[in-house]
Amino acid sequence: MILEGLLARAVQMSTPLLLGALGEVMVERTGVMNMAIEGIFLLGAWAGFTGAYITGSLSAGFLCAMAAGVVVGVLYGWITVFLKQHQIVTGVALNILAAGIGIFFYRVLFGVPLLPLTVEPLRPLAVPFLSAIPVLGPALFRQNILTYLAWGAMPLGWWVLFRTRAGLVLRSTGANPEAVDAAGISVERVRFGAVLAASALSGLAGAFYSIGYLGLFSNDMIGGRGWIAFALCFLGNWNPLGALLGAVVFGIADAAAITLQTSGIRMVPNEFLIALPYILTIAATLARKRFNVPASLGTAYTKEEK
Amino acid sequence: MTAEKHGGNSLSESLTDPDGILSSLFFSSLSVFLGLASAGVLMLFLGHSPAAVYRDLFSFAFRDVYNIADIFAKAAPLILTGLAFAFAFRAGLFNIGAQGQFYLGAVTSAACALSFPFLPSWLLLPLCAAASMAAGGLWGGMTGYFKARFNANEFLVSMMSTYVAVAIMDFLVRSPLREAKGEYPQTDVLAEASWIPSFLSGTRFHWGFFLALAAAGAAWVLLWKTTLGFRMRAVGKNRSAARFAGIREKNVFVSVFLVSGAFAGLAGFLEVNGVQHMVVQGFNPLLGAEGIGIAVLGGAHPLGVVLSALLFGALKVGGLLVTQTSSVPSSIIAILEGFVMLYVILSFYLRHRLRRACARRRAAAGGEAP
Numbered sequence: 001m002i003l004e005g006l007l008a009r010a011v012q013m014s015t016p017l018l019l020g021a022l023g024e025v026m027v028e029r030t031g032v033m034n035m036a037i038e039g040i041f042l043l044g045a046w047a048g049f050t051g052a053y054i055t056g057s058l059s060a061g062f063l064c065a066m067a068a069g070v071v072v073g074v075l076y077g078w079i080t081v082f083l084k085q086h087q088i089v090t091g092v093a094l095n096i097l098a099a100g101i102g103i104f105f106y107r108v109l110f111g112v113p114l115l116p117l118t119v120e121p122l123r124p125l126a127v128p129f130l131s132a133i134p135v136l137g138p139a140l141f142r143q144n145i146l147t148y149l150a151w152g153a154m155p156l157g158w159w160v161l162f163r164t165r166a167g168l169v170l171r172s173t174g175a176n177p178e179a180v181d182a183a184g185i186s187v188e189r190v191r192f193g194a195v196l197a198a199s200a201l202s203g204l205a206g207a208f209y210s211i212g213y214l215g216l217f218s219n220d221m222i223g224g225r226g227w228i229a230f231a232l233c234f235l236g237n238w239n240p241l242g243a244l245l246g247a248v249v250f251g252i253a254d255a256a257a258i259t260l261q262t263s264g265i266r267m268v269p270n271e272f273l274i275a276l277p278y279i280l281t282i283a284a285t286l287a288r289k290r291f292n293v294p295a296s297l298g299t300a301y302t303k304e305e306k
Numbered sequence: 307m308t309a310e311k312h313g314g315n316s317l318s319e320s321l322t323d324p325d326g327i328l329s330s331l332f333f334s335s336l337s338v339f340l341g342l343a344s345a346g347v348l349m350l351f352l353g354h355s356p357a358a359v360y361r362d363l364f365s366f367a368f369r370d371v372y373n374i375a376d377i378f379a380k381a382a383p384l385i386l387t388g389l390a391f392a393f394a395f396r397a398g399l400f401n402i403g404a405q406g407q408f409y410l411g412a413v414t415s416a417a418c419a420l421s422f423p424f425l426p427s428w429l430l431l432p433l434c435a436a437a438s439m440a441a442g443g444l445w446g447g448m449t450g451y452f453k454a455r456f457n458a459n460e461f462l463v464s465m466m467s468t469y470v471a472v473a474i475m476d477f478l479v480r481s482p483l484r485e486a487k488g489e490y491p492q493t494d495v496l497a498e499a500s501w502i503p504s505f506l507s508g509t510r511f512h513w514g515f516f517l518a519l520a521a522a523g524a525a526w527v528l529l530w531k532t533t534l535g536f537r538m539r540a541v542g543k544n545r546s547a548a549r550f551a552g553i554r555e556k557n558v559f560v561s562v563f564l565v566s567g568a569f570a571g572l573a574g575f576l577e578v579n580g581v582q583h584m585v586v587q588g589f590n591p592l593l594g595a596e597g598i599g600i601a602v603l604g605g606a607h608p609l610g611v612v613l614s615a616l617l618f619g620a621l622k623v624g625g626l627l628v629t630q631t632s633s634v635p636s637s638i639i640a641i642l643e644g645f646v647m648l649y650v651i652l653s654f655y656l657r658h659r660l661r662r663a664c665a666r667r668r669a670a671a672g673g674e675a676p
Binding site (some may be wrong): 079083084086087088089092099100103104105108223230231269271272278279281282283 | 463640644
């Protein structure tokens with residue numbers, strides 16, 4: 001019973017990490033790190049909640065979250081790709097700003113409610129027959145629609161990246177921008193487009209926390225989960241399937257922490273469980289020896305000047 | 307891992323190679339002004355007149371001696387977290403974990419004061435200061451060590467280690483260091499012998515501010531007057547050239563993070579022994595992020611950091627009073643900081659373009675001359 005709940009929760013909690021990590025893999029393959037990911041998660045959570053609360057439709061909420069992600073992505077992409085400014089510093093600025101804006105407009109729209117405002121979160125959809133399999137059935141086949149989509153998107157992302165022409169362009173832009181430029185493809189446009197797509201996915205990921213799972217918005221609901229998705233990208237060696245593996249491990253850690261905290265078993269301090277995913281990230285960063293870093297990651301591309 | 311390639315970006319160029327103090331001052335002031343204006347636009351959504359809010363903000367900040375003194379009290383820890391980021395940035399490294407180093411410094415300083423309340427002030431204060439610097443320095447040094455030993459991404463490790471530090475602090479104030487009453491997650495009030503004496507009696511302006519100034523001076527000396535500083539800046543400018551020059555970059559990584567973490571840890575001593583006189587769970591949660599903004603606004607130069615920290619201190623004192631006396635939410639302060647940082651980054655682009663245009667004009671003029 002406990003195992004079943006744990007597995008189901010692990011699969012569920014890996015959803016936003018998958019979406020965020022997939023976007024990050026795509027954008028980093030073109031040579032840009034999306035350093036605004038944490039802020040986009042929080043703004044996505046806010047926009048998703050706001051959209052869903054006002055329209056009463058969860059789909060509208062998810063669309064709002066993606067749009068909010070794209071807005072931050074436009075700013076981030078413009079400054080880092082076209083103006084060629086520093087990715088880490090720009091990301092830090094946008095993270096502070098995006099978080100502030102989400103919290104500010106929650107207050108503008110809803111004031112200070114006595115009880116947190118809620119919406120009905122996504123409902124699980126059981127797959128007929130398969131969900132009746134003991135233990136694994138409920139874990140894998142009684143999830144909400146976003147979880148199925150996120151899991152399906154990973155192999156799809158792998159296929160696009162490694163088996164299609166578009167994927168080849170993405171990877172070449174990160175590995176050898178000069179060659180892409182020589183082939184007549186605009187490096188800046190490819191990178192900017194990838195930033196927008198990754199930002200949309202991260203916005204969606206953020207909305208999972210607010211309307212896919214809890215049904216409310218709070219200022220501290222992301223708490224570094226965006227950075228964990230960011231870390232999964234390189235722990236998974238810039239490969240969607242590698243990121244999938246990592247997300248499952250983190251999903252289990254997250255789920256174990258929640259399960260142990262609510263079960264009343266006190267073997268270790270709660271704080272240790274809360275810190276576990278972050279400790280795991282550091283440990284995994286250290287354990288990873290060989291990396292397949294995109295050659296131009298983090299550097300702006302400037303055509304040779306006449 | 308990735309930071310290695312940042313050397314040639316125009317931001318690090320402008321951030322560490324300013325074209326004259328006057329131009330830096332002009333563009334920093336412009337960024338602050340535009341930041342205030344943008345945050346002002348958002349206030350319109352709440353039906354507030356930005357002009358009135360800012361008038362209140364600055365008149366609150368400079369209303370009386372108490373508030374003016376408070377600016378210095380607020381600026382002191384900001385100088386230190388700003389230095390923490392700026393110092394590492396000079397070596398091309400990113401210490402994003404100042405918040406965690408600050409928390410561990412704070413909790414260690416408090417533990418020290420609570421364990422030795424019988425010691426005289428002249429012994430207890432240096433002890434607390436040293437303990438906070440050691441705690442912050444070791445926690446930061448861990449990131450540097452991981453980078454040197456495992457080639458780990460220092461950005462990610464320092465970021466993640468902050469969440470671990472928060473958990474450690476939460477555990478300590480919930481359990482071993484919890485107040486005798488056991489009511490709230492906070493420590494008892496520290497013995498008066500461990501309080502930093504105030505500079506202006508009746509205000510929160512304490513001698514710690516001058517300790518922060520001394521730290522800024524020490525950072526300047528370290529960066530420009532010592533071999534370590536030379537090596538750091540060499541590694542920051544061009545890592546492979548530094549390697550060819552025989553500089554052992556791994557030692558630089560560890561030393562930089564030790565010093566950088568010690569700055570942030572010392573901020574913990576200032577806040578706990580100078581202002582709060584106890585540790586409350588989750589206090590000052592934005593000190594680390596604000597330090598990054600201050601370092602960027604101050605051009606990663608110790609003097610710039612001190613001036614920016616004073617400005618942020620004034621914004622905090624005035625901003626806090628505005629948010630307490632009106633319906634403007636406190637998140638406006640974070641928004642203001644975010645906008646100011648964005649405009650600083652944009653101004654670097656502008657300055658880069660201006661420099662290039664000047665150089666081209668000069669080249670053209672030189673070509674026409676016989």
